[in-house]
Amino acid sequence: MHTRSAILLAVALSLPGSEGVAQMSRAALVKQSDIIFIGTVTQIGAVAVPELPASARTVVVRVDQVLEKPAAVALTTGDSVTVETVRAGSLKPGIQATFYTTGWIFGRGVAVREVGHEPGQSPVVAEAQQQAVSRARFAVNDAALRAHIQSAAMVVAGRVDQVRPAELAAAPPRPKRITEHDPNWQEAIIQVQEGLKGAQAGQRVVVRFPASLDVAWVGAPKFAAGEEGTFLLHKDSTTGSPLAMLAGQSVPAYTALHKLDVLPRQDAPRIRSMITKP
Amino acid sequence: MRAGVIAVALFAACEQPVVKQPPAKLTGIRVVDLIPASLSGESWQDAEPFLALYASNPKLMAASAFTPNPGGSTSATAPIFVSDDGGDSWTLRNTLPSQGMTADITHAVGGNPPVLYAGIMKVPDFPLNELKANDFFSPATMTLQASRADIDQPFVRTTGVGNADRVYVGLNDFDAPDGRTATVDVSLNGGTSYTSHRLETRNTLGQNGPSIRPAVAQDHTVYVAYFGWRSNAGSDVTSDVVVVRDDSGAIGATPFRDLVDPSDHLPGRLVATHVTIPWSNAPTLGQERIGSTLAIAVDALHSDNVYLAWADRVGTGDIYTVHVRRSTDRGATWSGDLRTLTNATDPSLAVSTNGTVGLLYQQVTGSASTSRWVTRLEQSRDGFATHQDVVLATVPATTPTFQFLPYIGDYNGLLTRGNQFLGIFSANNTPDSANFPQGVVYQRRVDFPTHRLLDGSGAPVAVSIDPFFFSVPVLP
Numbered sequence: 001m002h003t004r005s006a007i008l009l010a011v012a013l014s015l016p017g018s019e020g021v022a023q024m025s026r027a028a029l030v031k032q033s034d035i036i037f038i039g040t041v042t043q044i045g046a047v048a049v050p051e052l053p054a055s056a057r058t059v060v061v062r063v064d065q066v067l068e069k070p071a072a073v074a075l076t077t078g079d080s081v082t083v084e085t086v087r088a089g090s091l092k093p094g095i096q097a098t099f100y101t102t103g104w105i106f107g108r109g110v111a112v113r114e115v116g117h118e119p120g121q122s123p124v125v126a127e128a129q130q131q132a133v134s135r136a137r138f139a140v141n142d143a144a145l146r147a148h149i150q151s152a153a154m155v156v157a158g159r160v161d162q163v164r165p166a167e168l169a170a171a172p173p174r175p176k177r178i179t180e181h182d183p184n185w186q187e188a189i190i191q192v193q194e195g196l197k198g199a200q201a202g203q204r205v206v207v208r209f210p211a212s213l214d215v216a217w218v219g220a221p222k223f224a225a226g227e228e229g230t231f232l233l234h235k236d237s238t239t240g241s242p243l244a245m246l247a248g249q250s251v252p253a254y255t256a257l258h259k260l261d262v263l264p265r266q267d268a269p270r271i272r273s274m275i276t277k278p
Numbered sequence: 279m280r281a282g283v284i285a286v287a288l289f290a291a292c293e294q295p296v297v298k299q300p301p302a303k304l305t306g307i308r309v310v311d312l313i314p315a316s317l318s319g320e321s322w323q324d325a326e327p328f329l330a331l332y333a334s335n336p337k338l339m340a341a342s343a344f345t346p347n348p349g350g351s352t353s354a355t356a357p358i359f360v361s362d363d364g365g366d367s368w369t370l371r372n373t374l375p376s377q378g379m380t381a382d383i384t385h386a387v388g389g390n391p392p393v394l395y396a397g398i399m400k401v402p403d404f405p406l407n408e409l410k411a412n413d414f415f416s417p418a419t420m421t422l423q424a425s426r427a428d429i430d431q432p433f434v435r436t437t438g439v440g441n442a443d444r445v446y447v448g449l450n451d452f453d454a455p456d457g458r459t460a461t462v463d464v465s466l467n468g469g470t471s472y473t474s475h476r477l478e479t480r481n482t483l484g485q486n487g488p489s490i491r492p493a494v495a496q497d498h499t500v501y502v503a504y505f506g507w508r509s510n511a512g513s514d515v516t517s518d519v520v521v522v523r524d525d526s527g528a529i530g531a532t533p534f535r536d537l538v539d540p541s542d543h544l545p546g547r548l549v550a551t552h553v554t555i556p557w558s559n560a561p562t563l564g565q566e567r568i569g570s571t572l573a574i575a576v577d578a579l580h581s582d583n584v585y586l587a588w589a590d591r592v593g594t595g596d597i598y599t600v601h602v603r604r605s606t607d608r609g610a611t612w613s614g615d616l617r618t619l620t621n622a623t624d625p626s627l628a629v630s631t632n633g634t635v636g637l638l639y640q641q642v643t644g645s646a647s648t649s650r651w652v653t654r655l656e657q658s659r660d661g662f663a664t665h666q667d668v669v670l671a672t673v674p675a676t677t678p679t680f681q682f683l684p685y686i687g688d689y690n691g692l693l694t695r696g697n698q699f700l701g702i703f704s705a706n707n708t709p710d711s712a713n714f715p716q717g718v719v720y721q722r723r724v725d726f727p728t729h730r731l732l733d734g735s736g737a738p739v740a741v742s743i744d745p746f747f748f749s750v751p752v753l754p
Contacts, residue, residue, distance in 0.1 A: 034349035106370040107369035180567065
């Protein structure tokens with residue numbers, strides 16, 4: 001029952017008006033949501049925040065338990081949340097459900113947009129639902145990682161031997177631009193200790209990364225000499241210069257621009273398992 | 279003409295500005311932290327704030343900063359702040375079509391209904407998006423009007439003519455020919471279409487500086503300031519500070535040619551020449567980067583009067599120095615420095631309806647671990663021969679440690695409406711009354727006695743950079 005396949009089974013939704021999400025799995029709901037809570041509908045066609053006009057699609061829900069939320073969001077049991085439902089008339093006062101939502105308006109209170117809701121036997125067993133959502137989130141994260149592995153040209157466990165400025169020899173023939181958003185491309189030379197996909201131990205690989213401190217590159221992983229990790233490497237299609245020089249040879253250059261592309265060294269066995277058992 | 283310039287410069291140099299010392303707390307001043315109560319756990323670096331006001335309804339305002347969608351970096355939208363009570367309270371709404379956050383954003387308002395125009399660098403890939411919301415209070419995602427790649431720092435100003443809004447977006451367009459990248463995108467039809475106009479008429483080192491700043495008067499005079507980057511030695515750029523003008527709203531085929539320099543008879547008055555701009559895209563001044571700091575404001579009712587501020591390195595041991603100058607003859611001649619502010623940045627200017635000029639800036643004082651970012655609003659009615667000085671915030675410059683750059687912003691915002699200067703700046707958000715001499719109001723949960731930020735459950739939250747709205751009465 002707690003296997004991934006069970007999690008990915010479509011959640012049967014029984015309420016009238018919920019047909020639009022009836023075919024969505026719990027994992028699909030979780031994937032699209034950043035605020036998930038168990039709540040009880042207290043008002044329909046109403047709002048709990050003054051910043052938003054009431055409409056046929058807005059309902060007020062009392063939070064019974066928060067299952068997931070961003071750390072920045074202040075949302076606790078007993079709060080009233082305004083929910084813009086997928087479809088007017090899909091909820092009635094007194095119904096308790098698990099709400100899968102995205103944050104919409106943040107003021108004195110919170111307004112969210114419904115991705116879907118999952119009615120349960122009232123009262124919803126919070127602990128069971130928390131576990132179910134956690135498992136679904138794990139499955140979503142797992143699927144995202146698998147997709148990254150799938151799209152990677154090379155997956156290695158290794159150590160950064162050296163960091164040097166990138167020489168973008170094949171860049172378009174245009175002057176270098178001075179801008180605060182300049183990525184300041186650098187090259188990390190990674191000594192492969194374990195080749196997990198498309199590489200062999202002992203190989204050296206050139207990985208380009210933006211060393212810029214600019215806000216535009218705040219989410220991109222940075223590399224430092226001596227750093228060890230498990231790296232999901234993608235052929236460089238970003239800098240406009242797909243090749244790099246290594247020991248006098250022209251070699252493919254790679255990038256690792258997503259946070260999932262740089263993982264702890266100890267994740268290598270798990271990644272290997274995911275590659276061998278897709 | 280030359281004699282006039284020299285005379286003004288000497289006058290300014292010889293006059294010792296008389297600074298009225300501010301009382302501990304002036305009446306009528308508001309400082310409000312924009313982070314709403316429902317985001318009390320927020321600890322992001324909400325730098326580079328900007329503000330838009332509605333002339334038709336003083337209660338309505340829009341604001342922005344590098345504030346992310348609370349849902350995370352994979353969210354399809356980024357937020358703006360809005361207020362419908364004159365800035366006393368703010369809400370965050372995810373209405374910008376950019377993944378989680380923008381890489382640059384400015385905005386300005388149109389007519390009724392409350393239209394909002396925004397220029398953003400969209401995440402990912404950072405193309406320019408020129409956006410419009412027919413009602414900025416609508417929860418709908420803003421509509422894309424125009425887009426293209428290879429630009430920097432869109433800076434939006436607007437004015438209304440009849441039923442049509444005119445939109446002016448200053449930007450650095452790297453696809454402009456001959457390295458003359460200073461550009462203004464002009465829309466004469468409420469953003470339906472834009473035409474790009476190049477400003478630079480002289481040779482550059484290959485591009486202009488990032489800051490291209492328009493200002494519009496009620497008689498449709500449009501000024502634009504930009505940096506004419508001429509050469510560089512390492513990271514030091516030698517630049518001219520240039521102002522162009524168009525007397526009819528830039529509706530002609532070759533706009534921004536109404537102000538020529540007497541030295542070469544080319545469009546674009548050279549207000550300062552051969553200044554040294556230190557380009558440092560690293561923490562340099564109180565953890566902030568430096569390299570392109572420029573502001574311009576016109577007296578909306580008397581377009582002859584225009585103020586200009588920029589920052590460079592004077593070379594007297596300064597890191598970065600802000601200069602403020604004025605023209606009273608439509609940019610033909612300029613004063614010398616009315617204000618010279620050492621180790622300052624982010625000047626913003628506005629001219630109120632009674633002619634009073636407001637100057638917002640942020641300055642590092644002290645050194646090392648005792649250094650502070652001091653945010654000030656100065657007002658003057660006499661070209662800064664005298665001025666009123668209001669300290670809005672004085673906060674540690676060494677904490678919090680930067681998460682990215684800009685630390686507090688490559689710019690902030692100052693506007694005026696009626697008898698108020700209204701503006702926005704970013705600063706350390708420690709809830710300590712000593713840091714905000716004019717008082718401060720937090721929407722987010724704080725505990726002033728312990729100087730702590732609290733999340734929704736009452737747990738401590740790390741100090742970070744927040745945007746602060748303020749209003750200050752205009753000198754009568």
